[in-house]
Amino acid sequence: MSLAGIARPDSQKRARLAIGGSHCQKPRSYRNLTHLGTLPLPDNPTPRRFAPRGPLRGTITVPGDKSISHRALIFGALAVGKSRIAGLLEGEDVLATAAAMRQMGAKIERDGETWVVEGVGVGSLLEPETALDMGNSGTSTRLLMGLIAGHAISATFIGDASLSARPMGRVIEPLGQMGASFTASRAGEPQDTLPLTMRGANPAVPITYRLPVASAQVKSAILLAALNTAGTTTVIEPVPTRDHSERMLKGFGAAIETETVAEERHIRIHGPGDLAPQDIVVPGDPSSAAFFAVAASIVPESDVTIRNVGLNPTRNGIFQVLEAMGADIAYEDRREVGGEPVADLRVRHAELHGVEVDPALAPSMIDEFPVLFVAAALAKGTTTTSGLHELRVKESDRLATMARALTAAGAQVEEREDGLVIEGTGGTPLRGTANEGVATALDHRIAMSMAIAGIASRDGVEVDDTGPIATSFPGFADLLEGLTQ
Ligand SMILES: O=C(O)C1=C[C@@H](OP(=O)(O)O)[C@@H](O)[C@H](O)C1
Ligand SMILES: C=C(OP(=O)(O)O)C(=O)O
Numbered sequence: 001m002s003l004a005g006i007a008r009p010d011s012q013k014r015a016r017l018a019i020g021g022s023h024c025q026k027p028r029s030y031r032n033l034t035h036l037g038t039l040p041l042p043d044n045p046t047p048r049r050f051a052p053r054g055p056l057r058g059t060i061t062v063p064g065d066k067s068i069s070h071r072a073l074i075f076g077a078l079a080v081g082k083s084r085i086a087g088l089l090e091g092e093d094v095l096a097t098a099a100a101m102r103q104m105g106a107k108i109e110r111d112g113e114t115w116v117v118e119g120v121g122v123g124s125l126l127e128p129e130t131a132l133d134m135g136n137s138g139t140s141t142r143l144l145m146g147l148i149a150g151h152a153i154s155a156t157f158i159g160d161a162s163l164s165a166r167p168m169g170r171v172i173e174p175l176g177q178m179g180a181s182f183t184a185s186r187a188g189e190p191q192d193t194l195p196l197t198m199r200g201a202n203p204a205v206p207i208t209y210r211l212p213v214a215s216a217q218v219k220s221a222i223l224l225a226a227l228n229t230a231g232t233t234t235v236i237e238p239v240p241t242r243d244h245s246e247r248m249l250k251g252f253g254a255a256i257e258t259e260t261v262a263e264e265r266h267i268r269i270h271g272p273g274d275l276a277p278q279d280i281v282v283p284g285d286p287s288s289a290a291f292f293a294v295a296a297s298i299v300p301e302s303d304v305t306i307r308n309v310g311l312n313p314t315r316n317g318i319f320q321v322l323e324a325m326g327a328d329i330a331y332e333d334r335r336e337v338g339g340e341p342v343a344d345l346r347v348r349h350a351e352l353h354g355v356e357v358d359p360a361l362a363p364s365m366i367d368e369f370p371v372l373f374v375a376a377a378l379a380k381g382t383t384t385t386s387g388l389h390e391l392r393v394k395e396s397d398r399l400a401t402m403a404r405a406l407t408a409a410g411a412q413v414e415e416r417e418d419g420l421v422i423e424g425t426g427g428t429p430l431r432g433t434a435n436e437g438v439a440t441a442l443d444h445r446i447a448m449s450m451a452i453a454g455i456a457s458r459d460g461v462e463v464d465d466t467g468p469i470a471t472s473f474p475g476f477a478d479l480l481e482g483l484t485q
Contacts, residue, residue, distance in 0.1 A: 044467075055299060055300065059306075065287075070143060072085045072088065077119045081277035082117065083116070083119065083278050086281045091472045103130065122275060125147070127155070136468060150227060150228035159194045166393055175198075183196060183197040204229040209222055209236065219235050227272065229271045256269045287472070291451075291452055296348065298352065298374070298452075303348045305344055311342060317361040322375060326379075327347065329346070352424070367445060372385075377412075377424055380427065394445075405438040409432055447463050448473065
């Protein structure tokens with residue numbers, strides 16, 4: 001059964017963009033909301049209590065950027081020859097991408113501190129013999145669906161309970177237009193979730209596609225499909241999203257250009273095109289740095305330097321908002337690493353105050369809202385967020401999960417359909433939780449955010465499962481521990 005024609009992709013369910021601007025309109029429904037809001041604990045959870053601590057002091061380096069790491073592996077696997085990647089994030093999400101690229105013919109090996117990728121060339125991917133297990137990773141799934149859409153091969157995608165509840169219609173829709181076909185896992189039941197099987201187009205047709213939801217994953221999926229598609233494919237972004245694919249594709253030699261037309265970004269890629277192998281240096285992940293920036297801001301007398309933090313303007317919204325709340329952040333040794341702006345961030349404790357967060361900033365800090373909510377819970381006054389429907393379809397329903405978890409820890413939180421309104425304590429530690437762990441719903445960012453809430457609480461916070469943290473930030477708890485001794 002082909003889903004391309006009959007599924008009700010979430011991109012169609014939303015009449016207009018979910019985030020920011022005059023085109024903003026409420027989505028009508030979230031089919032997966034219930035699942036994402038109520039995910040059960042896995043069989044083997046790793047609970048952990050995060051106790052209150054004194055000042056955080058010291059210098060740390062956070063692991064490589066997750067978005068850039070996925071792309072470095074994928075583009076390297078498409079180039080002819082050997083690419084070398086320094087600073088690759090060795091998190092489970094990125095390793096899922098590496099495993100999938102190996103299943104499709106690339107050689108990927110760790111050589112000391114460097115990862116070496118020997119690519120197969122655009123158009124030469126092998127059909128995977130077994131299902132591609134994407135684990136918890138939306139980025140791996142959606143980008144690789146795009147990649148396969150431009151190759152005449154089939155693949156089955158599977159994932160964990162969280163990923164299997166996330167909407168894939170947003171990529172099925174444009175990739176279907178390019179000629180790919182999708183088969184539901186349960187016959188007779190149109191659906192846009194994993195597990196699903198797809199067949200790439202041969203040949204694929206170029207499209208012009210205006211993103212109905214601000215998503216770098218959807219944009220990147222289309223660009224990947226376009227790499228092996230004759231002609232010009234255009235992606236139009238009404239609201240800019242992270243631009244790592246564009247930057248890196250240019251570096252790999254793809255024929256790609258970006259132009260702003262009537263305040264929209266038009267990204268044009270001319271295919272088919274060969275990629276030339278590259279040496280890539282992955283900067284530190286601002287999404288990971290954000291946990292420590294918030295921790296240092298809210299724990300009195302803290303003074304933490306986070307080295308080598310990526311500050312791409314499409315990613316740095318969290319630091320702008322923290323500064324607007326009164327955070328003390330110094331940007332030291334600004335430089336460029338691997339074509340991305342980078343600095344060392346020195347963050348000292350400061351008295352934060354509540355703000356109204358501009359929804360137009362949301363795409364540049366989409367993964368940082370859970371930890372921003374923690375900062376808001378300790379700030380003086382009210383923090384209001386809106387336009388955040390997308391948070392309901394991440395690894396968990398991040399509005400519902402954070403509202404529940406912060407409330408359990410003693411914060412005052414009002415959950416609205418598109419955001420949270422938080423009345424902060426003005427710096428008084430949160431009460432914390434009893435022994436029953438706060439539910440993290442298979443979501444690494446909830447687990448890390450509530451760990452930060454724990455160290456800034458009176459009684460500590462019990463996190464029900466820290467296992468998912470390894471998807472994006474292996475070593476998180478040790479780094480935190482090291483700063484607070
Ligand atoms: O392209 C990427 O690497 C990502 C894009 C974002 O997702 P959306 O494209 O769904 O906004 C983000 O939440 C995710 O962690 C990584
Ligand atoms: C949303 C995230 O990742 P993904 O979509 O790749 O699962 C995230 O890392 O917060």
